[in-house]
Amino acid sequence: MSASPVDKTASAGQDSAPAAPPARRIPALLPAIVIWLLLLSVPFWLPLLGGYTELGTRVLIFGLVAMGLNLLLGFTGGLSFGHAAYFGLGAYGTGLMLKFVTHSTPLAILVGVIVGGLAATVFGPLTVRRRGIYFAMITIAIGQMFYFVSVRWNSLTGGEDGLTGFSRTDVDLGGWILHLQHPMVFYYFTLFFFAIGCAVVWSVLHSPLGHTFIAIRENQKRLRFLGLPIGVYIWIAFAISGFIAALAGSLYALLNNFASPEDLNWVLSGVFVIICVLGGMRTFWGPLMGAVIYVVAQDYLSSITVNWMSFIGAIFILAVLFFPWGLLGFFQGRFQK
Amino acid sequence: MELLLFNIFNGLIIGMFYALMALGLSLILGLNGIINFSHGAFLALGGYIAYSLTPVIGFWGALIVSPFAVGLIGLLAERVLIRPLYGRDPLFSLLLTFGLAMIMQDLIRTFWGATGLPFTIPDTLSHPLSQVYFFVTGYRVFLVVLSLFATASLFALLRFTRVGVRIRAGNADLETVSALGINIYRLRAINFAVGILFAGLAGVLAAGRLGLTPTMGASLLMPSFVAIIVGGVGSLLGSMLGGIIIGVAAGIVTTYYPAASDVVIYLIMAVVLVVRPRGLLGQEGLLE
Numbered sequence: 001m002s003a004s005p006v007d008k009t010a011s012a013g014q015d016s017a018p019a020a021p022p023a024r025r026i027p028a029l030l031p032a033i034v035i036w037l038l039l040l041s042v043p044f045w046l047p048l049l050g051g052y053t054e055l056g057t058r059v060l061i062f063g064l065v066a067m068g069l070n071l072l073l074g075f076t077g078g079l080s081f082g083h084a085a086y087f088g089l090g091a092y093g094t095g096l097m098l099k100f101v102t103h104s105t106p107l108a109i110l111v112g113v114i115v116g117g118l119a120a121t122v123f124g125p126l127t128v129r130r131r132g133i134y135f136a137m138i139t140i141a142i143g144q145m146f147y148f149v150s151v152r153w154n155s156l157t158g159g160e161d162g163l164t165g166f167s168r169t170d171v172d173l174g175g176w177i178l179h180l181q182h183p184m185v186f187y188y189f190t191l192f193f194f195a196i197g198c199a200v201v202w203s204v205l206h207s208p209l210g211h212t213f214i215a216i217r218e219n220q221k222r223l224r225f226l227g228l229p230i231g232v233y234i235w236i237a238f239a240i241s242g243f244i245a246a247l248a249g250s251l252y253a254l255l256n257n258f259a260s261p262e263d264l265n266w267v268l269s270g271v272f273v274i275i276c277v278l279g280g281m282r283t284f285w286g287p288l289m290g291a292v293i294y295v296v297a298q299d300y301l302s303s304i305t306v307n308w309m310s311f312i313g314a315i316f317i318l319a320v321l322f323f324p325w326g327l328l329g330f331f332q333g334r335f336q337k
Numbered sequence: 338m339e340l341l342l343f344n345i346f347n348g349l350i351i352g353m354f355y356a357l358m359a360l361g362l363s364l365i366l367g368l369n370g371i372i373n374f375s376h377g378a379f380l381a382l383g384g385y386i387a388y389s390l391t392p393v394i395g396f397w398g399a400l401i402v403s404p405f406a407v408g409l410i411g412l413l414a415e416r417v418l419i420r421p422l423y424g425r426d427p428l429f430s431l432l433l434t435f436g437l438a439m440i441m442q443d444l445i446r447t448f449w450g451a452t453g454l455p456f457t458i459p460d461t462l463s464h465p466l467s468q469v470y471f472f473v474t475g476y477r478v479f480l481v482v483l484s485l486f487a488t489a490s491l492f493a494l495l496r497f498t499r500v501g502v503r504i505r506a507g508n509a510d511l512e513t514v515s516a517l518g519i520n521i522y523r524l525r526a527i528n529f530a531v532g533i534l535f536a537g538l539a540g541v542l543a544a545g546r547l548g549l550t551p552t553m554g555a556s557l558l559m560p561s562f563v564a565i566i567v568g569g570v571g572s573l574l575g576s577m578l579g580g581i582i583i584g585v586a587a588g589i590v591t592t593y594y595p596a597a598s599d600v601v602i603y604l605i606m607a608v609v610l611v612v613r614p615r616g617l618l619g620q621e622g623l624l625e
Binding site for chain 1: 366370372374418421422425427428429431432433435436437438439440442443444447559562563565566570596597599600603604606607610611614
C-alpha cells in the first residue's frame with residue numbers, strides 16, 4: 001500500500017520544503033491532493049489490502065504527533081527525545097476527564113490538549129537552556145518524570161495497569177450525531193484533527209516564524225549574533241509541537257479507550273523520533289510516511305514473531321546507517337540531482 | 338531513625354550503580370560524543386553472562402570475567418555500528434544505540450527468558466555484619482568498596498597512563514590529538530570498551546542486589562542520565578557525585594513518602610537546571 005503514495009509524494013516533499021519559494025503551481029499541489037484523497041478513502045481500500053480501519057487511525061495519530069515533533073526536530077533542529085510525555089499527558093488528561101468529569105468527548109480532548117500542551121510550555125524553558133546532546137538528555141529526563149508520576153499516582157491513574165473505565169462518547173452536532181464508537185466514524189473524526197494539525201504545521205512553516213526555525217537549525221550562531229533570542233524560538237517550537245503531541249495522545253486514548261504509562265515512556269519518544277527519520281526529517285509529509293512504515297511494520301511483525309523488538313531495533317539501525325534522510329529525503333535527493 | 342539509616346544506606350548502594358553507569362556513559366559521551374542508550378542493555382548482559390559463568394568459574398571468577406567479556410562485545414559494537422557515526426548529528430547515535438538496546442534486550446529475553454532469575458552471591462558476603470544494623474550485609478559493603486575501588490582505578494588510569502592522558506587530551510581537543518599522530522579511532526574504541534566494561538561490572542553487582550531481568554538495565558539508565566546532568570556533563574567526578582546524590586536522595590524520600598522516590602531525582606535535576614544549568618561540576622558550553 002505504501003508504494004503508490006510514496007512515489008507521488010516524493011516530489012511533494014520537495015515542493016513543500018519551505019526553503020523553496022512558495023510558488024503554488026498546480027503540479028506542486030498534486031501530491032498533496034493525492035495524499036488527501038488516499039487518506040479520505042482509507043476505510044474503503046485498507047480492508048481490501050488486509051488492514052483494518054483502526055490501523056489507519058493509528059497511522060494518523062502517530063503521523064500527527066510525528067509531524068508536530070518534526071517541527072521541532074527536523075525544522076528547528078531541537079533533538080527532543082521526550083515527546084511521549086506530552087502525548088501521554090494528553091491521553092491521561094482526556095481519559096481522566098471522561099472518567100470523572102464529563103461525558104463530552106470534545107471537552108475531554110480540549111482538556112487533554114491543554115494539559116499536555118501546557119506541560120510542554122512550562123517545561124520547555126528548562127530544556128532550551130542547553131543544546132545538542134544535552135538538550136536530548138534533558139527532554140528525556142523530564143519526560144521520564146511524568147512517566148513516574150503516572151506510574152506512582154496509583155489512586156488517580158491506575159498505576160502500571162494504566163487508566164481504564166472510560167470510553168469515547170457520541171458527539172451531537174446540533175441534531176446530527178457522530179457515532180464515534182464506530183471505527184469508521186472515529187477514523188474520520190481523527191482525520192479531521194489530523195487536518196487541523198497539518199494546517200497548523202504548514203502555516204507555521206510558511207510564516208516568518210517557520211523561516212526563523214529553519215534558520216536556527218541551519219546556523220544558530222549567526223542568528224544569535226543578529227540578536228535573536230534563540231531560546232525563545234526553540235521554546236515556541238517546543239510548545240507548538242507539545243500541543244500537537246497532546247492532541248494526538250488525546251485521540252490515542254479515545255482510540256484505545258485506555259491510557260497506559262507506556263504512552264509516556266521514553267521508548268515511545270524514541271519511536272516518534274524514528275518515525276520522523278524513517279519518513280524524512282526535512283520534509284513536510286515525511287512523518288506521515290514514517291508513521292505508515294512504522295505502524296504497519298510493527299503491527300505485522302508483532303503478529304508473526306515474538307522477537308518483533310529485534311526487527312524494530314534492526315529498522316532503527318539500518319535507517320541510521322543507510323537511510324539517514326528517510327524515504328522522502330532519499331527521493332528528494334535523487335530528484336534534485 | 339533506623340529506617341532512615343536503612344534507606345540512606347540502600348540509596349547509597351543504588352547511587353553506586355547509578356554512579357558506575359554514569360561514569361561509563363560520561364566517558365563515552367566525552368570522547369565518543371555519543372549518548373549510549375544501549376548502556377543499560379550492556380549492563381543487563383554483564384549480569385546475565387555472570388549468571389551463566391558462575392556455575393563454571395564461581396562468583397569471583399564471573400565478577401572478573403564478565404565485565405571484560407561485555408567490554409569485548411562493546412569493542413565489537415563500536416567497530417561495526419558506532420564508528421560510522423562519528424562526526425554525524427547526535428540524533429543518529431541516539432537512534433542507533435536505541436535500536437541496539439532493543440535488539441540486545443530482545444536477545445537476552447530469548448536466551449535467558451523473560452522472567453527474573455535469582456543470582457546467588459557467596460555465603461561469605463551475605464551475612465549481616467552487625468546485629469543492630471541488620472541491613473549492613475557483607476555484600477552491600479563489598480559493593481560500595483568495590484565500586485569505589487573501580488572508580489579509583491579509572492581515575493588512576495586516566496591520570497597516570499599514557500592512554501588515559503590521551504583520552505583526557507582527546508576530551509579537550511580531539512583534532513589536535515589526532516594531529517599529533519595519535520590514532521584517535523583506536524583511542525575512541527578503547528574508551529568505548531572501558532565505558533562498557535563499567536556497565537558490565539555494574540551489571541554483575543546489580544544482579545546480586547536486584548536480581549536479573551531483561552529490563553534491569555533500562556530502569557537504571559534514566560537515573561544515570563540524570564546523574565550526569567546533575568553532576569555536569571564533562572566531569573567524571575561530577576557524574577559519580579550526581580549518582581550518589583540522587584541515590585541517597587531517593588533513599589531519604591523513600592522513608593517519608595515512598596511514592597515520590599522515583600520522581601524526586603527528576604525534581605533535583607529540574608532544580609539544578611534552573612539554578613546551575615551546567616550541573617554541579619560541569620564545564621560551560623561542552624557538547625553543544
